[in-house]
Amino acid sequence: MDLNSRLFDSIRIKRKPTCDEPKAASQTGCETPGCTNAGLYRAPKGRKEEGQYWRFCIDHVRAYNATYNYFDGMNDAAVQAYQKDAVIGHRPTWAMGVNPATRTGAAKPGEAKRDWAYVDPLDILRSEGVGETARRAKPEPRRPKLSVAALKALDVLGLDENADTAAIKAQYKVLVKRFHPDANGGDRSFEERLRDIIRAHDTLRAAGLC
Numbered sequence: 085m086d087l088n089s090r091l092f093d094s095i096r097i098k099r100k101p102t103c104d105e106p107k108a109a110s111q112t113g114c115e116t117p118g119c120t121n122a123g124l125y126r127a128p129k130g131r132k133e134e135g136q137y138w139r140f141c142i143d144h145v146r147a148y149n150a151t152y153n154y155f156d157g158m159n160d161a162a163v164q165a166y167q168k169d170a171v172i173g174h175r176p177t178w179a180m181g182v183n184p185a186t187r188t189g190a191a192k193p194g195e196a197k198r199d200w201a202y203v204d205p206l207d208i209l210r211s212e213g214v215g216e217t218a219r220r221a222k223p224e225p226r227r228p229k230l231s232v233a234a235l236k237a238l239d240v241l242g243l244d245e246n247a248d249t250a251a252i253k254a255q256y257k258v259l260v261k262r263f264h265p266d267a268n269g270g271d272r273s274f275e276e277r278l279r280d281i282i283r284a285h286d287t288l289r290a291a292g293l294c
Contacts, residue, residue: 114141130154234291237284252294256285 114123115138123139127148140148155163230238230245238247241255259281261267263274288294 112139114144115139116141116144119144127152128154130156131158228292230293231291233287234293237287237291240280240284241288249294252285252288256281256294 112123113119114121119141121141121143123141125140125142125145126137127140127145128134129136129138130152131154138148155166158166235245238245238252241247241252241259243251243255247255260278263278263281265272265275265278268274285294
């Protein structure tokens, strides 16, 4: 390839300016009344006008910055509140569990109710059982196998092996009242039966059934 070809002479490459090269001077004049200098420097307009700037010359921008106070007109409580909100970028926050949009099970309009705190529009996680654990009823603790003595004690009280604590206590009270001598005019012929009932209740209580 001939680098001296006339074809290369017709090629023009536009060079990009570097960061070190000065930019073209702004045509905007200084916004200070009566100043005719170029407004080369920006100065913020202040609170409630964020993102807007004055254009000043070097002398007037220095004078403006020397007296600029963003919090001018705000009391101490308002300044402290602003500084506190600035930590989170002035974004709204909620205490844990207060924001209804992030509450477990809360659904936005048009969405199905869900029982976890993230969106699963295709129900992939639900199909795998995720989130269902909280809704499943806890299984009742299995009752220990009854001993021969406990079964005999239940039989004395006239109950079967499926009797629960409430049934045992209720039946015991009924039988004690029925066979107590005071309930039979002082007749002590039922004392042996009463002793069997009391022993049966003690056996069941020792087994943790009442």
